[in-house]
Amino acid sequence: xxxxxxxxxxxxxxxxxWIGFHFLEGFDFGVGMLLPFLGKxxxxxxxxxxxxxxxxxxxxxxxxxxxxATFAAFPEWYxxxxxxxxxxxxxxxxxxxxxxxxxxxxxxxxxxxWRNRFDWMIAIGSFMxxxxxxxxxxxxxxxxxxxxxxxxxxxxxxxxxxxxxLGGLTTVAIFxxxxxxxxxxxxxxELRERVNVFAKKLWIGATVLYIVFGIYTYIAGFWARGFxxxxxxxxxxxxxxxxxxxxxNQKMEGWAFIMVALxxxxxxxxxxxxxxxxxxxxxxxxxxSLTIYNASSSQYTLGVMSIIALIFVPIVLAYQGxxxxxxxxxxxxxxxxxVY
Amino acid sequence: xxxxxxSRFVGDIxxxxxxxxxxxAFFLESVFIxxxxxxxxxxxxxxxxxxxxxxxxxSLSSSIWILLASGWMHNPVGYIINPVTGNAQLVxxxxxxxxxxxxxxxxxxxxxxxxxxxxxxxGISSWYILRKKELEVFKPSFVAGAIVGVIGSxxxxxxxxxxxxxxxxxxxxxxxxxxxxxxxxxxxxxxxxTIGDLTGKQEVWSIRVPYLTSFLACNNFDCEIQGVNQxxxxxxxxxxxxxxxxxxxxxxxxxxxMAGLEVIMLFASAFALFVVLRxxxxxxxxxxKWMPYLIPLPFIAxxxxxxxxxxxxQPWIVQGLLTTAQAxxxxxxxxxxxxxxxxxxxxxxxxxxxMFRLMYKFARxxxxxxxxxxxxxxxxxxxxxxxxxxxxx
Numbered sequence: 001x002x003x004x005x006x007x008x009x010x011x012x013x014x015x016x017x018w019i020g021f022h023f024l025e026g027f028d029f030g031v032g033m034l035l036p037f038l039g040k041x042x043x044x045x046x047x048x049x050x051x052x053x054x055x056x057x058x059x060x061x062x063x064x065x066x067x068x069a070t071f072a073a074f075p076e077w078y079x080x081x082x083x084x085x086x087x088x089x090x091x092x093x094x095x096x097x098x099x100x101x102x103x104x105x106x107x108x109x110x111x112x113x114w115r116n117r118f119d120w121m122i123a124i125g126s127f128m129x130x131x132x133x134x135x136x137x138x139x140x141x142x143x144x145x146x147x148x149x150x151x152x153x154x155x156x157x158x159x160x161x162x163x164x165x166l167g168g169l170t171t172v173a174i175f176x177x178x179x180x181x182x183x184x185x186x187x188x189x190e191l192r193e194r195v196n197v198f199a200k201k202l203w204i205g206a207t208v209l210y211i212v213f214g215i216y217t218y219i220a221g222f223w224a225r226g227f228x229x230x231x232x233x234x235x236x237x238x239x240x241x242x243x244x245x246x247x248x249n250q251k252m253e254g255w256a257f258i259m260v261a262l263x264x265x266x267x268x269x270x271x272x273x274x275x276x277x278x279x280x281x282x283x284x285x286x287x288x289s290l291t292i293y294n295a296s297s298s299q300y301t302l303g304v305m306s307i308i309a310l311i312f313v314p315i316v317l318a319y320q321g322x323x324x325x326x327x328x329x330x331x332x333x334x335x336x337x338x339v340y
Numbered sequence: 341x342x343x344x345x346x347s348r349f350v351g352d353i354x355x356x357x358x359x360x361x362x363x364x365a366f367f368l369e370s371v372f373i374x375x376x377x378x379x380x381x382x383x384x385x386x387x388x389x390x391x392x393x394x395x396x397x398x399s400l401s402s403s404i405w406i407l408l409a410s411g412w413m414h415n416p417v418g419y420i421i422n423p424v425t426g427n428a429q430l431v432x433x434x435x436x437x438x439x440x441x442x443x444x445x446x447x448x449x450x451x452x453x454x455x456x457x458x459x460x461x462x463g464i465s466s467w468y469i470l471r472k473k474e475l476e477v478f479k480p481s482f483v484a485g486a487i488v489g490v491i492g493s494x495x496x497x498x499x500x501x502x503x504x505x506x507x508x509x510x511x512x513x514x515x516x517x518x519x520x521x522x523x524x525x526x527x528x529x530x531x532x533x534t535i536g537d538l539t540g541k542q543e544v545w546s547i548r549v550p551y552l553t554s555f556l557a558c559n560n561f562d563c564e565i566q567g568v569n570q571x572x573x574x575x576x577x578x579x580x581x582x583x584x585x586x587x588x589x590x591x592x593x594x595x596x597x598m599a600g601l602e603v604i605m606l607f608a609s610a611f612a613l614f615v616v617l618r619x620x621x622x623x624x625x626x627x628x629k630w631m632p633y634l635i636p637l638p639f640i641a642x643x644x645x646x647x648x649x650x651x652x653x654q655p656w657i658v659q660g661l662l663t664t665a666q667a668x669x670x671x672x673x674x675x676x677x678x679x680x681x682x683x684x685x686x687x688x689x690x691x692x693x694x695m696f697r698l699m700y701k702f703a704r705x706x707x708x709x710x711x712x713x714x715x716x717x718x719x720x721x722x723x724x725x726x727x728x729x730x731x732x733x
Contacts, residue, residue, distance in 0.1 A: 054378035058371035065362040072359035075351020075427075083344035083669035090341070090680045094687065101691055108698050151344075152671050297352040298422070298429045308360055316367045323371055326383060339378050 006302035007292040010073035011279070013309060015272040017069055021062035022264050028056045030179015032099060032126030033172070036119050038183070038198060042112070043333040044191055045119055046340060049103060051186035053340045054327045056103065058320055060096070072305055076150055076295035077279045084144065084152025085136055088159055092132040099125025107340050130175045131168040135159060138167020138213075141222050141271055143281035146288050150295075153284065163216060170213040173206035174267075177244075178260045184253040188330045199248050199256065207241055210263075214238065226278055230270040237266035342677060346657055346667035353419060353430045354409050361405035368398030403453075404446050411442025413658050414649070415510050421661075428661065444506060445649075448499040452645070454492030455605050456638035461485035462612050464703050466631035469620075477707055483616050489609030496602055500645075501556065508557045508565065511659060513575070514652030516568045517586045518595045519553050520546065527554035528565035534592065582663070586654045594647040601641035608634050 001009075031052050039045030071078040082089060098121045106118035142163050145153045180199040187195060214234060217223060224230060244259035275281060279295055282288035296302065331337070347355070372394035379388050418435030419428045430436065465482035468474055507515040515521075520534040530552030551561045566574075568585055575584040608631070615624045657664040702709060 050378075054374040057374050058367060061362065061366045061370045064366055065359070068355070068359035068362035071347065071351055071355035073355075075348055075355050078351060078355065079344035079347035079669075082341045082347070083671055086341055086669070086672060086676055087679070090683070094683070097687065097691075101694075105694060105698065108702070297355065300433075301352045301356050301430045304430070304433050305356055305359060309363065312363045316363065316371075320367065320371050323375055326375065327378060 001303060001306070003299040003302075004293075006299060006306060007073075007296045008277075009306060010069070010296070010302055011272075011276065011292045013313075014066060014069050014073065015268065017062055017066035018272075019265050019268040021059070021066055022268055023261055024059035024062060025056070026130075026175045026264055027178045027182035028052050028059050029126040029130045030175040030177065031183060032122045032179070033130070033176055034123075034179050034183065034195075034198065036116075036123050038191070038195060039119075041333075042115060043335055043338070045115070046107060046335075046338045047187060047191060047331045047333045048183065049106070049122070049340045050338050051183060051331045053103070055323060057100075058323065060100070069305075069309075073297055073302060074279060074290075074292065074295040075297055077290050080146065080150050080152055080280055080290060080295075081140075084146075084154070085139075085159065087156040088132050088136060092129055092136075095125040095128030095132065097125075099129065103340060127172060130172045133168075134171025135164040135168035137171070137271060138164045140280060141167075141217065141275060142220070143222075143283040143289075145284045146280060146282035146290070147284055148288050150288070150290060163220065163222075166209070166213050166216060170206075170209040173202070173209045174260070174264060177202045177206040178257075178264065181244075181248075181253065181257040181260055185257055186331050188332055191333065192330075196248070196251060196253070203245050203248050207245065210241055211238065222274070224274050225281065226274065226276040228273050228276055230273040233266050233270045233273065237263050237270060240266065341680075342669055342672065343657075343667050344669035344671070346662065348425075349427045349662050349667070350412075350658065351427070353412055353428055353436065356430065357405050357409040357412070357436070361402055361409075365398050365402035365405060369395050369402065370398075372398065400450075403449055407445040407449055408437065408439060408442035411439045411445050412436065414445075414653060415439060415441035416658055416661055428658070441506065441510060444499065444503050448496065448503060448645075451492050451495035451499055452638070452642055454488050455496050455602075455609075456492075456642065458485040458489030458492055458609060459605055459634055459638045462489060462609065463632040463635040466612075466628035467703070468706075469625065470628055474706055479620075482612065486609055486612035486616055489605070490613050493602060493606035493609050497599075497606065500599070500602065505557055505559075511653065512566045513568070513571045513584060514586065514591070514649075515557065516566060516571060517588045517591045517652055518648065519565070520588060520592050521553065521565060521567045522569055523567035524564060524570045525553075525567065526564035527551045527562045528557070529553060530556065531592075579660070582655060584655060586652050591648055591652045594644040594651065598641045598644040598648060601637045601644070604634070605638060605641070 031048060035045060035048050039048050067078070070081075102118040102121040102125065106115050106122070109115070136159070139159050139161075142161070144158060147153050177199065180195050180202050183195045184192060184199060214237075240259045240262040244256050244263065247253075247256035247259060277292045278289045279292060280290040282290075372391040375383065375391040376388065376395060379391060383391075416428070417439050418430060418432035420431050421427070422429045461481050462485040465478040465485060468478035469482060504515065507518075519528070520531045521528060527550070529548035529550045532547045532549060534546035534548075553565055554563045555561050557563065557565060568588075572584050576582070611624075611627070612631070615621070615628070618624055653659055655663045655665065657667045
């Protein structure tokens with residue numbers, strides 16, 4: 001296997017990990033943000049948390065694996081991004097920490113104030129994580145100041161530009177919709193009716209933001225700055241989002257969920273193809289950009305890692321898929337069946 | 341995040357191990373712990389049991405990968421330095437996977453895990469045994485804690501001992517700083533108590549046992565142990581001028597805290613086993629009231645052990661190849677780093693308090709409360725007014 005082939009392979013693998021993460025953890029974040037607004041009574045909130053209880057932990061590992069794979073395959077990308085986006089990633093970690101802990105702690109005490117506080121921490125943590133991830137990806141698409149030594153020369157406020165913020169808000173809106181669709185599939189009774197009403201409203205906001213963000217990307221010239229044009233992927237992404245609106249109105253929850261999931265996948269495909277082979281664009285000078293060629297690890301390491309990934313990724317997909325099959329039933333608000 | 345130059349330097353090796361850890365271990369742990377927590381009553385008993393074993397295997401393999409990565413920082417193997425980039429580059433994955441230092445760290449961490457869990461179980465079980473509650477659960481758990489505790493603490497001391505012997509060869513400076521051995525000695529004495537001056541670089545006063553360090557480090561009474569001053573001179577000749585001596589007051593004391601607590605843990609587990617063998621003699625049982633207070637010890641010992649091994653490597657982040665000062669992200673300011681350091685410390689401090697409080701509560705509530713997993717709102721309990729500091733702020 002040639003060096004270039006391995007570099008492209010690992011770029012694709014990391015793209016796949018991010019796609020998987022956005023698809024899976026996207027509804028987890030959405031469910032988390034909806035929790036205090038959707039659940040009125042305690043057992044309703046517990047049902048909402050239990051709908052993702054058995055899977056959120058495994059879903060979050062997709063993020064760690066994307067990070068770990070970046071470290072192994074493109075150490076320069078990892079080094080520049082993680083120290084460059086320092087405070088943003090710090091806030092992302094704070095969001096993930098308070099959210100993860102709150103799932104475990106919230107039902108361990110009976111006091112309503114205790115539970116309410118942790119429910120809000122789940123919502124705020126999910127919101128922070130979605131907003132910051134969206135902003136980070138938007139900034140990767142837009143480009144950030146990087147000098148000739150692959151050093152990020154901006155600060156937190158460099159990342160909080162209008163495009164980055166719009167990207168963050170769009171991600172939050174899409175994840176909210178994705179979460180609502182997921183809950184439509186997992187809940188039953190009155191709660192299911194309520195979430196379907198939520199989904200209709202969320203769809204309007206998400207679609208408007210998504211289209212504005214797309215137009216911004218196009219007009220600002222962030223489009224196709226690498227080798228390849230994303231082609232019909234972004235058009236298809238808008239089309240499936242519009243289709244999701246139809247299915248939500250028709251109460252076809254399964255199809256609505258699939259359409260928003262496809263929108264998330266196609267958005268990520270667009271993102272990764274419009275920058276390839278760049279992994280971090282420099283706004284200082286395009287020649288300073290990090291690419292899969294100047295950021296990658298050695299051919300030997302990429303080769304070893306390919307063999308390991310080839311063995312373990314299918315195994316992981318098999319058992320993780322199996323858990324979704326195992327916990328496919330809807331969640332009721334009957335306390336005997338609730339865990340968290 | 342703080343270590344961009346480190347990441348560039350070691351990505352080819354350390355990054356690879358970390359990526360393997362996420363793929364092989366983290367998914368196993370996180371997916372199967374979900375099945376175990378949520379699967380009870382939904383999946384067959386066989387699958388339920390299988391899932392906790394998978395989670396355990398995931399945790400175990402996680403520790404192997406991360407300790408192989410850590411081991412490489414102490415004893416770099418299987419690499420070359422790329423002449424163009426100046427970064428470490430992997431050339432032999434098998435050397436990396438069979439790095440003796442990595443496996444020593446794993447054996448030590450694994451036995452520490454056994455000992456920690458055992459002291460924890462002994463502490464909780466003793467509390468119930470003294471109160472004669474739920475003995476059908478807590479007597480067997482006490483026996484398990486006693487047996488595994490004796491084995492774990494013994495292995496812990498043995499693997500620690502092996503690491504000390506290996507240190508003489510790979511990281512002599514760490515050994516010298518742990519023993520406060522300023523000058524090369526043959527045979528070398530063992531410091532029982534050394535008081536340094538305020539800079540931590542000069543000895544003021546010490547009591548030493550002759551021959552003991554030589555014996556501990558080489559199994560004979562007469563081998564040579566290099567001292568700090570000679571090693572400093574040797575390293576200056578090899579790597580150029582720098583201060584190659586770790587902060588001795590930290591390595592010296594953290595090592596003694598760790599080793600001292602490990603000995604206490606071994607005695608405590610041995611005493612527990614003695615109680616079992618003496619058929620729970622009431623005379624002995626009354627001493628078990630001290631067991632719960634020992635629960636923090638293995639945690640303190642673990643932290644002290646990590647401080648010893650990491651501080652003992654200073655000023656290196658990768659022994660002999662990259663210093664900690666060279667490894668930091670150049671774009672970060674003191675304000676940024678202090679912000680995250682203080683925030684993470686506060687956040688984890690608060691979470692630790694909450695966790696301690698919950699564990700304290702659940703440990704006293706008996707097995708039924710643990711089985712129901714969460715507290716029901718309707719049942720009034722007297723723990724309603726817990727103060728939680730808003731970690732969301």
